[in-house]
Amino acid sequence: MKNFYITTAIDYANGSPHLGHAYEKVLTDVVARFRRLKGESVHFLTGLDEHGQKVQQSARKAGVEPLKFCDEQAEKFASMCRLLNISNDDYIRTSQERHKKVVRALLQKLFDKGEIYKSEYKGFYSARQEQFLQDKDRNEDGSWPEIFGEVSEITESNYFFKIGKYQEWLVDYIKTHDNFIFPRFRAKQVLEFLKEPLNDLCISRPKERLEWGIPLPFDENYVTYVWFDALVNYISAVGFGAADFESYWPADFHVIGKDILVPPHAVYWPIMLKALDIEPPKSLLVHGWWLSSGEKMSKSLGNIVNPLDLVSQFGADAFRYFLMREMNVGQDSDFSADQFLARYTSDLGNDLGNLVSRGLNMSHRYCGGFVKAQSVNEEPETSLKDAWSAVRGEILPLYEGMQFHIALDKIFAFIRAINKYAETRAPWKLAKSADPADKARLETSLAFMCEGLRLAASALAPIMPTISEKILSLLAQPKLDTFGDALNWSDRLCGAKLGAQEILFPRPQQPKA
Ligand code: MSP
Numbered sequence: 427m428k429n430f431y432i433t434t435a436i437d438y439a440n441g442s443p444h445l446g447h448a449y450e451k452v453l454t455d456v457v458a459r460f461r462r463l464k465g466e467s468v469h470f471l472t473g474l475d476e477h478g479q480k481v482q483q484s485a486r487k488a489g490v491e492p493l494k495f496c497d498e499q500a501e502k503f504a505s506m507c508r509l510l511n512i513s514n515d516d517y518i519r520t521s522q523e524r525h526k527k528v529v530r531a532l533l534q535k536l537f538d539k540g541e542i543y544k545s546e547y548k549g550f551y552s553a554r555q556e557q558f559l560q561d562k563d564r565n566e567d568g569s570w571p572e573i574f575g576e577v578s579e580i581t582e583s584n585y586f587f588k589i590g591k592y593q594e595w596l597v598d599y600i601k602t603h604d605n606f607i608f609p610r611f612r613a614k615q616v617l618e619f620l621k622e623p624l625n626d627l628c629i630s631r632p633k634e635r636l637e638w639g640i641p642l643p644f645d646e647n648y649v650t651y652v653w654f655d656a657l658v659n660y661i662s663a664v665g666f667g668a669a670d671f672e673s674y675w676p677a678d679f680h681v682i683g684k685d686i687l688v689p690p691h692a693v694y695w696p697i698m699l700k701a702l703d704i705e706p707p708k709s710l711l712v713h714g715w716w717l718s719s720g721e722k723m724s725k726s727l728g729n730i731v732n733p734l735d736l737v738s739q740f741g742a743d744a745f746r747y748f749l750m751r752e753m754n755v756g757q758d759s760d761f762s763a764d765q766f767l768a769r770y771t772s773d774l775g776n777d778l779g780n781l782v783s784r785g786l787n788m789s790h791r792y793c794g795g796f797v798k799a800q801s802v803n804e805e806p807e808t809s810l811k812d813a814w815s816a817v818r819g820e821i822l823p824l825y826e827g828m829q830f831h832i833a834l835d836k837i838f839a840f841i842r843a844i845n846k847y848a849e850t851r852a853p854w855k856l857a858k859s860a861d862p863a864d865k866a867r868l869e870t871s872l873a874f875m876c877e878g879l880r881l882a883a884s885a886l887a888p889i890m891p892t893i894s895e896k897i898l899s900l901l902a903q904p905k906l907d908t909f910g911d912a913l914n915w916s917d918r919l920c921g922a923k924l925g926a927q928e929i930l931f932p933r934p935q936q937p938k939a
Pocket of ligand 1: 449
């Protein structure tokens with residue numbers, strides 16, 4: 427059986443994990459969890475991109491071997507995944523032998539097919555930054571910026587991959603495969619880039635400049651260009667060459683940020699695969715960027731958001747909720763601590779948290795902690811059921827179409843509708859009535875609140891897995907493995923013994939004056 431295979435970009439081992447890395451993992455995790463709940467067999471891969479100049483430099487600075495440096499970085503990134511409750515099935519590191527052997531085999535195959543040739547490369551080189559420069563790196567007056575130090579024109583022999591000859595094929599492929607790039611507007615950007623002739627890709631770096639890489643199998647004096655190496659992770663991790671490779675490949679989604687669409691994922695990668703007679707991935711899911719107070723996050727601006735601070739204070743699910751609620755997948759979004767607090771307090775604390783505590787509290791007070799029968803079916807019960815049936819019809823297509831922010835908006839509108847229903851029914855007033863019809867209304871109203879809560883918690887499972895499980899367990903329900911009929915309004919809670927009231931989203935502590 428073909429797995430639903432989804433990947434994230436592999437993070438550069440050079441930096442520290444930040445909000446952008448966290449978002450990509452959460453987004454991918456939400457899609458993976460959603461697919462599992464739909465009953466699909468999912469394989470979710472993430473990992474670390476370890477080779478290259480910057481990692482070599484950072485390791486040197488830290489006075490350790492590159493591999494040791496990467497081991498420490500891998501632990502930092504993997505621990506972020508654990509804290510965010512990311513359900514990845516595998517974690518690939520490009521320094522692993524299972525990866526390196528595939529990179530070498532593919533290079534050899536391309537070389538044998540005559541797709542790789544050696545030639546001279548002439549260009550401006552910054553010794554300080556240890557990189558070739560392009561005209562776009564120049565200052566307006568044509569000089570080179572300070573950070574590059576002394577720049578000289580050098581000529582170097584290198585290996586080139588003939589990607590130019592696949593240009594026409596690629597343009598046609600993108601034009602005829604609407605699902606290849608999501609959202610579709612990003613495809614225009616790629617086609618725009620492909621209007622200019624594609625230069626063959628330099629896929630080697632001389633060892634004397636860069637040691638920390640995968641040696642070319644056909645020339646030990648060179649290592650592999652880091653993008654060629656990194657992209658291969660998507661197939662090396664699922665055993666390219668092994669018997670069950672086809673149960674994974676082609677990948678259903680590569681989830682990536684907009685900065686690495688052109689040229690690596692939309693140009694190099696499909697061409698590499700085409701040249702190797704391997705199918706391209708089905709879709710690139712391209713997300714936008716998180717900005718911090720309107721600006722790109724950067725060390726020098728000092729506005730990098732550390733996701734782990736928020737997670738340790740508010741919990742992973744609140745953080746996951748915020749990211750999915752605020753970002754329209756594909757667009758950019760601005761992160762602000764005020765907005766985070768506003769969502770936490772109003773949506774999570776006042777709407778969802780309040781519903782949980784008042785539902786449980788009143789059920790304990792008026793019904794001995796049990797859910798009774800839904801015996802009354804009049805207004806406002808019918809309206810609440812209708813409200814759910816509208817949401818229920820939309821939720822799965824919205825998830826399927828990556829419209830998580832709208833799905834959450836609808837689920838939380840339903841949560842507010844339950845709270846409003848509680849206000850209208852006012853169980854605390856019904857409890858004072860001696861009329862037997864009011865007793866039935868009282869029991870029904872609490873059963874309705876619990877059932878509404880069960881449905882909302884089930885619908886939230888891909889985004890807030892821990893909170894969802896917690897609420898379901900308070901309602902004496904097992905954790906959700908598949909949606910099945912869990913999103914249908916039912917009386918399955920009738921007779922359930924409820925858990926004790928709990929505060930799921932405690933008010934944030936005020937900073938001490
Ligand atoms: N190592 C390459 C990817 C190789 S994939 C074969 C890389 N690494 S990265 O660490 O710089 O970025 C990893 C992912 O995080 C990328 O998809 C990138 O777009 C994403 N983000 C980095 N900063 C981001 C934000 N501020 N906002 C959202 N995502 C961004 O690129």
